[in-house]
Amino acid sequence: MELRELGRTGLKVSSVGFGASPLGNVFGTVSEEQANASVRLAFQSGINFFDTSPYYGGTLSEKVLGKALKALGAPRSSYVVATKCGRxxxxxxxxxxxxxxxxxxxxxxxxxxxxxxLQCHDIEFGSLDQIVNETIPALVKLKEAGKTRFIGITGLPLGIFSYVLDRVPPGTLDVVLSYCHYSLNDSTLGDLVPYLKGKGVGIINASPLSMGLLTEAGPPEWHPASPQIKAACQTAAAHCKEKGKNISKLALQYSLVNKEITSVLIGMKSLEQVEENVAAARELATCGIDEEAVSEVEAILKPVKNQSWPSGIQQS
Ligand code: NAD
Known part of the structure; x- marks a missing residue:
């Protein structure tokens, strides 16, 4: 598994990161055995980056991930753990x-x-000025106290990143985590990459499958996308299937191609998914991406390309 430098942190994280929200039963029930086995296989396959939050499954994801990591019996320095706060x-x-x-x-x-x-989780739901003036200074203190090595922010609307980064002293934030903005149906994060690199922050892209939109099984019921986006993604998935191809593999590979984005966090909940996602990364490294399939899927998704959904509160 390829390791990439995460901004200026000095951390080298796997290009495929383990998104642990499914371990909080966010995408259906996952047994503890299944969770342990998935984390173990991921680690053995070279995935060293694990992301969770107290929000996922109402603290369940953190507990399950903690147990699974401990069961690895591996040195603490051999894996990178990210969690969040505020949500x-x-x-x-x-x-x-x-x-x-x-x-x-x-x-x-x-x-x-x-x-x-440690990342402030989905900051568009709070006052961005409170994030700048109160939350981030508190995270800086936690960093100084050794509770976390690095700090960051996460959220959906891309404008939140420049709002905050333009208002905190340079070098304060180490990473940003964007989601659902660098996948086959929405690649708008790409336009922000030069700005983020200029600010020296590591870039994490979550949800390469657009939280289940780009899967054969389709998204969970709570998915916030419009019916048009959901329908277009399902048409694309069916098209791939008809051609003997897999939309999820293609979507993960599409996100991994952009090396300016350090790590792609994909939610995994079974051995099969870990195997498939690791294989997709390996195949990309050796054979490259299936350009023909990308073009066909892009043509199907064109009417909804870069369409997102509202998230957060009106900022005053
Ligand atoms: P995702 O796009 O990674 O999709 C996850 C869904 O796809 C799950 O149902 C999973 O079981 C399924 N899946 C995974 N591999 C598959 C495969 N090979 N074939 C078919 N289905 C497959 O969305 P996500 O889980 O929401 O995002 C990944 C991670 O990123 C999260 O677990 C979380 O750690 C992080 N994240 C953070 C934020 C935030 O901070 N605001 C938001 C979204 C995601």
Whole structure:
């Protein structure tokens, strides 16, 4: 598995990262055995980057991931763990007090002394000025206290990243995590890459399958995309299937091609999915991407290309 430098952090993370939201039963029930086996196979296959949040499954994902990582018996320095703060099953709270308490709770659930990355989770649901003036300074203190090695922000609307990065001292933030903006149906993150690189932050792209849109099984019921986007993605999936191809493999490979984006976080919940996703990365490295299939899928998705959905509160 290819390792890539994450911005200026000095961390080398696998190009395919393990998204652990499915371990919180977000995409259907996952047994603990299944979770442990998936994490173990991922690690043995060279995936060293694991992302979770207290929000996923109302803390379940952190607990399950923590157990699975411990069961590896591997040196702590051999894997990179990212979690988040500010978003919970109960709602959002980006106050300094809550995020400071949050990391302690996460460390306990993850059974770790420190996390590698702590990110403010989905900041468009909070006041961005509070994020700049209160939350990030609290995260800086947590970094100084050794609770986390690096800090970052996550969210859906791309404008949040420049809003925050333009208002904090240079070098304050180490990473940004964008999701659903660098996959076959929406690649708008690509336009922001030069700006983000100029700011020196590591770029993480989550949800290469657009949270299940680019799968044969289709998205979960809660998926926020419009019926038009869902229908176009299902047509593309059916087209690939008809040609003996797999839309999920193509979608992951499409995201991995852009090496300016350090890691692509894909949600995994079974041995089969880990195997398929690792194989997709290996195939890409040796054979390249199936350009013909990409063109055909892009043509099908053209009417909905780069369409997203609203997320967050109106900022004052
Ligand atoms: P995704 O696009 O990775 O899709 C996940 C879905 O695809 C799951 O149902 C999974 O079981 C399925 N899947 C995985 N591999 C497959 C394969 N080979 N074939 C068919 N289906 C497959 O979406 P995601 O899980 O939401 O995103 C990945 C990770 O990124 C999350 O787990 C989370 O860690 C992170 N993330 C963070 C944020 C945020 O911070 N705001 C938002 C979204 C995602």
């Amino acid at each position: 919970y099953k109960e709602g959002f709270d980006f106050s300094a007090e809550r995020v400071t308490r949050s990391v302690e709770e996460s460390l306990e659930r993850l059974q770790l002394d420190y996390v590698d990355i």
